[in-house]
Amino acid sequence: MSGTGVGIGQRPENGRQRFVKLLWTGIWLVYLSAPAGDLLHGGHSPGVRLLGWIGLAAFVTWYMLLLFRTGRGERNSVVLASLGVLAAQSTVLSLTLGREWLVLFVYVSIASGAALPLRMARWTIPGASALMTVIAFATPGGKAFLAGLLIPALLGGFAMTGVRELIRTTIALREARATVAQLAANEERLRLARDLHDLLGHSLSLITIKSELAGRMLPGHPDKAAQQVADIEQVSRQALVDVREAVSGYRRPRLAAELAGAKVALTAAEVAAELPAEPDLSGVPEDSETALAWALREAVTNVVRHSGARRCTVELVRRQTLDGPVLELSVEDDGSGDKGNAPGHGLTGLTERLTKAGGTLEAGGSRHGFRLIARVPSAAITAHVGSGT
Numbered sequence: 193m194s195g196t197g198v199g200i201g202q203r204p205e206n207g208r209q210r211f212v213k214l215l216w217t218g219i220w221l222v223y224l225s226a227p228a229g230d231l232l233h234g235g236h237s238p239g240v241r242l243l244g245w246i247g248l249a250a251f252v253t254w255y256m257l258l259l260f261r262t263g264r265g266e267r268n269s270v271v272l273a274s275l276g277v278l279a280a281q282s283t284v285l286s287l288t289l290g291r292e293w294l295v296l297f298v299y300v301s302i303a304s305g306a307a308l309p310l311r312m313a314r315w316t317i318p319g320a321s322a323l324m325t326v327i328a329f330a331t332p333g334g335k336a337f338l339a340g341l342l343i344p345a346l347l348g349g350f351a352m353t354g355v356r357e358l359i360r361t362t363i364a365l366r367e368a369r370a371t372v373a374q375l376a377a378n379e380e381r382l383r384l385a386r387d388l389h390d391l392l393g394h395s396l397s398l399i400t401i402k403s404e405l406a407g408r409m410l411p412g413h414p415d416k417a418a419q420q421v422a423d424i425e426q427v428s429r430q431a432l433v434d435v436r437e438a439v440s441g442y443r444r445p446r447l448a449a450e451l452a453g454a455k456v457a458l459t460a461a462e463v464a465a466e467l468p469a470e471p472d473l474s475g476v477p478e479d480s481e482t483a484l485a486w487a488l489r490e491a492v493t494n495v496v497r498h499s500g501a502r503r504c505t506v507e508l509v510r511r512q513t514l515d516g517p518v519l520e521l522s523v524e525d526d527g528s529g530d531k532g533n534a535p536g537h538g539l540t541g542l543t544e545r546l547t548k549a550g551g552t553l554e555a556g557g558s559r560h561g562f563r564l565i566a567r568v569p570s571a572a573i574t575a576h577v578g579s580g581t
Contacts, residue, residue: 220302221252223295223298224248224252224295224296226292226293226295227244227248227285227289227292227293227295227296228248229292230244230289230290230292230293231244231245231248231289234289234290234292236289240289244285244289247281247284247285247289248285250281251278251281251282251285251296251299254274254277254278254281255278255299255303257274258271258274258275258278258303258307259303259306259307268308268309268312271307271308272308272312272316274307275300275303275304275307275308275316275320278296278299278300278303279297279300279320279323281296282294282296282297282299282300282324282327283323283327286327286331286334287327287330287331290331290332290333291328291331291332291333291334291336291337292337294324294327294328294331294334294337294338294341295341297320297321297323297324297327297341297345298324298341298344298345298348300320301316301317301320301321301345301346301348301349302345302348302349302352304316304317304320304349304352305317305348305349305350305351305352305353305356306352306355306356308353310353310357313349313350313352313353314350314353317345317346317349317350317353318346320345320349321342321345321346321349324338324341324342324345325338325342328341388435392431392434392435395427395428395430395431395434396431398427399424399427399428399431402420402423402424402427403420403424405420406420406421406424446481446482446485447471447473447481447484447485447488447508448470448471448473449485450485450488450489450492451467451468451470451471451488451506453489453492454467454488454489454492454506455467457492457493457496458492458495458496458504461495461496462502463495463496463501463502463503463504463525464502464503464504465503465504465505465506466503466504466505466506467506468506468507468508471508475570475571476519476568476570476571477549477568477569477571479548479549479550479568480519480549480550480551480568480569480570481568482549483545483546483548483549483551483566483568484508484519484521484551484566484568486542486545487521487523487542487545487546487553487564487566488506488521488523490541490542491523491564492504492506492523495523495525495527498527499525499527499528499561499562500527500528501525501526501527501561501562502526502527503525503526504523504524504525504526505522505523505524505525506521506522506523507520507521507522508520508521508522509522510570511567515569516569516571517569517570517571518551518567518568518569518570519567519568519569519570520565520566520567521565521566521567522563522564522565523563523564523565524558524560524561524562524563524564525561525562525563526560526561527561527562528561528562539553539555542566546566546567546568549568549569550568550569551566551567551568551569552566552567553565553566553567554566
């Protein structure tokens, strides 16, 4: 959940969330205007009026405590006992003070839906409504109020069960998503470790054997020892090339994979994403594709982390320019956050990558937010044309 929002079935974790939940819950207390109006204008004696205010304050306090403690791990028996107290207060106040107090049973029903799991709330909500019906028939004029209260009690109670289950499901999905992301990262680390082990195991073993052999040959056959040393140099150089290729392959993104990753990242950040279909990259140099993939990754990272955007549009098109055919990537969002300021990983580093691939970068504010445009050659350069003839 966000730092300001807190839902049914989830307890507040800080002062801001407590204030938001108090405000949201307090709005619905406006329907207690009927009991309050009865105390003010119902013609009760001062003693009855005082007891009525005390009873109403006790009901509201118990009701708020029950909702605010939801999610703290209490057993269902404790919640049921609290609902029993609310029902008892509603019964006593309705029978002693009049039909205007029947509205308290609606709060009992809503509290049932908010604080109990569905398997129990499906019994307590009709139970609270049935008790309200019995008390209405026992209260003078109560039947006239019953029709206006029975439907809100049932619908409000079951609506709260739906909201409660929806929020709990959302929380569970977010936790599952975080777990999947962590597992994916761990799997990728294991893959890299396996690749490096496979690459270096043979080379290092060969270097060790040849080093021992060269050491034994050195006193009597220095020329043969020198050949072994030359072999060691060749093997070590090849091992260095293999490691560089492995690390480069590990870090080298692919555009199709980055588009899929961008969709996941933007969706997780609750940013509405418009992405192109899987691109046709036939004929596009590998360096050009890699540079655009890095550009997409950097742009989406900035949108997610810094922009505060709610929408992001990604476009990938081929264009014909005076310098030849290019592949153009455009990433535009509607945010206003700061972007590209991390040294070595922001726009400066991205410009260097694109320049090495023969491309260009444009980035800056747009009409609706921020836009990044990266262009790279979409065909291999086969000849260099001089500037003068």
